[in-house]
Amino acid sequence: MSSSARAVWFVLAGIASVQVGAALSKGLFDRVDPTAMVWLRLGFSALILVAAARPALRGRSAGDWGVVLAFGATLAVMNWAIYQSFARIPLGVAVTIELLGPLLLSLALSRRVTDLVWVLLAAAGVGALGLRSGDAGVTVAGVLFALLAGLAWATYILLSAATGRRWPGLSGLAVASVVGALGLAPLAITADAAALGDPTVLVIGLVVAVLSSVVPYALDLAALRTLSTKVFGILMSLEPAAAALAGLVLLQENLGALQWLAIGCVVAASAGVTRSTSMDVAAPV
16 A cells, blocks of 8 residues: 555544544533533643653743733634534535635635635535434534534634744644643533543543544544645545544434535535645644
8 A cells, every 4th residue: 555545544444533533522412511521621631642752841922822812712712613513413414515715715725716615505505404403403502512612613723824934843832732721620520520520531531532633633644644734634624524434323313314414515615625725734632
């Protein structure tokens, strides 16, 4: 197997890992509040990343701290919002709507008139999601939380690049993860302090952190050594389809033909935009 083919499989495995982690989380929402679960994911991820990166904090400028604090806040909002969406609507629908954030950011940075075709295709997909929303268990609150997660994802992409320029390696992400976990701690404790003391929930929180953050990030880093960011972005466009499959297999979330068509439209639009721009559709951590 060539290095490029191996890199593609790394990305696909990372996508599968993220969505299996999301499905595992959602399967426990009757036992633990989504805010508490996402805090466990962020907290354990932060511990693992800090241990791996050992970020140097001395000598940092106010600008360095400003960027990483904003990155951490965005990380917390993005993860919290998508978990709130997961609690209300099917995984595939939530991730499809969330993908609109980086999709619209790519379009905003594009100068190609032909990209308007992708806008129309994405709009058609989102419109189709609402035509039979009741049958797919879609709620207004779930959609709004997914849109908030998408906005945070677009902001995350911009801040990730800014953080990478100021903080070497994984150190910026490690610090941002700590910031995000600390910011969510009061909400998580208020939401479900009892569950946070449950050893089973803690173990599953650690597993989710590894599946949804540590494993995919490591695989993405390995893949990007040989894959172009454009190819990587196109592959990341498959996230909604992977989420829908994970929901179907692990949670028995059945979507109608129209919802599958809508997901296909948004996936195609995202892949099309990524092909015509040089911006990487970065994966949320």
